[in-house]
Amino acid sequence: MNAVNASSADLESLLRSIGRAARSAAADLAQAPAATKNSALQNMAAAIRARSGAILTANAQDLQQARQRNLSAALLDRLLLNEARIEAMAQGIEAVCAIPDPIGVVIAAWQRPNGMLIQRVRVPLGVIGIIYESRPNVTADAGALCLKSGNAVILRGGSESTASNAAIHACLAEGLRAAGLPEDAIQLVPTSDRAAVGYMLASMTDYIDVLVPRGGKSLVARVQQEARVPVIGHLEGNCHVYVDRDADVDMACSIVKNAKLRRTGVCGAAETVLIDRAAGRQLNAVIRTLLDAGCEVRGDEMVQRVDARVRPASELDWQTEYLDAIIAAKVVDGVAGAIEHIERYGSAHTDCIVTANSASAERFLAGVDSAIVLHNASTQFADGGEFGMGAEIGISTDKFHARGPVGVEQLTSYKYVVRGTGQVRPD
């Protein structure tokens, strides 16, 4: 389909026809053998490499429009594709191909005293709607993950990456065709009309089983507010590193620096460092390491005493996901104080304790109610790939359905298959 600027009635009719096609493709995909899905994925990767020229041309078009609209440098960078990023996309699809097929796997099996054999078997969710912004690689990642997990997907990318998304989507369609799978398994909403998002959120309950927002806080919040179907998404990653009195000083400096500064724009980046009141040496070393690395530190009074470069923190700093080279720093009363602060200000994403004391570590790991809790490792490991789960579509901070990295397994459900020999239930 070509891009259209449809009237409201046309838009609804377009989206309903996309929904019906997705539902029909989902029924086929649910039964598709692993080899067929993998063949499609391999063909997709090949098509992305073969068509890299067309993808770059489309991307140049998006970039030109973005510059005319004066989009920020950060946004332009997210939008930008080059040969390396295109190769990374192809490799990402191949990585998804290499993951074991989750569908049809017997998760559990048991026999009842009456002889019935009960199996819990993994099945796809059905149709997944993905609403995302800027990064065109999400088109490939999301398409591949949904296909591998046996789900049809309806992709709605950002208006700034329309041409890039369409060029990438053409490669995915080619891969599906080559493997004999329905092209409607991966559909891209062919309009930049913003009303399409509202319609997907509120009016496609018959066609979309789960929505996944990928983007900034305002997008995710809008999806969670308006969606009439289940949502997998995280609002933000206000992640903490707690440095305990029993922390090795060098390890504390190394982990805090990596957690904050390796990449400041990812959701697993640390935003607040909490330091045990009894960890004076660690306090000095950690704060100076951060300052010397060019990080702005906003601290409470104790932290301000360490170095004149520390700025005063306000209540707002404990709540802020900077996504920048800025960190909030606070002295707390041991593990209990750290847990209390994280419970109050954290976003239940990823939190870390640095300590050589295993009892303190266990108290922290049990007491912090976040999707990921780490002992002596950087919060920047919060990533499906780093967890060994293959690719991911995001990190869920919900407790319902999927928590933490959302990979192929988290995009599935299960059914109970019961085999009997004529059993009826007694009164």
Added chain:
Amino acid sequence: MNAVNASSADLESLLRSIGRAARSAAADLAQAPAATKNSALQNMAAAIRARSGAILTANAQDLQQARQRNLSAALLDRLLLNEARIEAMAQGIEAVCAIPDPIGVVIAAWQRPNGMLIQRVRVPLGVIGIIYESRPNVTADAGALCLKSGNAVILRGGSESTASNAAIHACLAEGLRAAGLPEDAIQLVPTSDRAAVGYMLASMTDYIDVLVPRGGKSLVARVQQEARVPVIGHLEGNCHVYVDRDADVDMACSIVKNAKLRRTGVCGAAETVLIDRAAGRQLNAVIRTLLDAGCEVRGDEMVQRVDARVRPASELDWQTEYLDAIIAAKVVDGVAGAIEHIERYGSAHTDCIVTANSASAERFLAGVDSAIVLHNASTQFADGGEFGMGAEIGISTDKFHARGPVGVEQLTSYKYVVRGTGQVRPD
């Protein structure tokens, strides 16, 4: 707390204070050892037996009011408690006590090449809101299941069972006290004000993590429509038995009769029997068995020819969950025809094939997208207890989070616990 008839502001303040207390109790419960939770459950069962007189007195009061309000005989029966039903409640709590504790269980564990050990560990969901009607035993069942799974619960029972629920709840509170657990772990909303339900659905997102409706279609539909937090619930059980050409005649008659008539009011009761066009003998035998057992049969033209007692079916019959001694009956074209009919009219709850042909069975089990699919066993086995999962709080027809019987394990989430030795993420 005593029953109150609060103003709107008072009601909100009451529910918020219940929510805060539940949140605080949930933090304690998440860390409570299995032995402490089991001690509370044993004390609850003992208290229910010891206070059966008080429960019966309260129940008599509810029954008297219900008769004055001219409630139906079916509703009065659901409301009624007697010594046997009270003993069953106590035994139900003991059955939950006997289930292995799900919390803290390591569901999966693996080591990364960099040495990090990753564990996926089961944790409670937090605070569960349960909105239910008539049957007072739900108070005990739901309280026990939520406690075992480490969740705090806010119970909102039907106005017709206010006194019974309060008397049962007093026993649960006694059990919690005896084990040294916070009484706020199981709270009963102490008002029959219907506005309380609306407030729980829409305005307690800070305090309630998941809602579970237990009751009729209109209650569940209202909860799914208005809830601003995740919901575990099923809309209805329009269950099918498909009798294949290769079905043993006696087995087909026995399973269809049991699936329809053992209890007609349960969600796993069959509502439509589908019969293979090539299963003439089975058609005659099954339809006559149903008619002779006193079941009304509403059939298509082929079925009407079997026996003069068969009434004509209309389009509406394929959609109806009768919950009564009535069944719709239709001739279909083999397994493919059965799957097509179930896809169109079924509610994705529980569906069964009767056949001696294992290839046909596998096609049906794979092709029918329902929470429970059975081969040669009655749909009335759709029950957590019959599945060996201990007690259940309902059967979910959602694919998100929990599907099928919802027992203690389905009332949990998980977190990732990562143990390292100073690992930082490379660029």
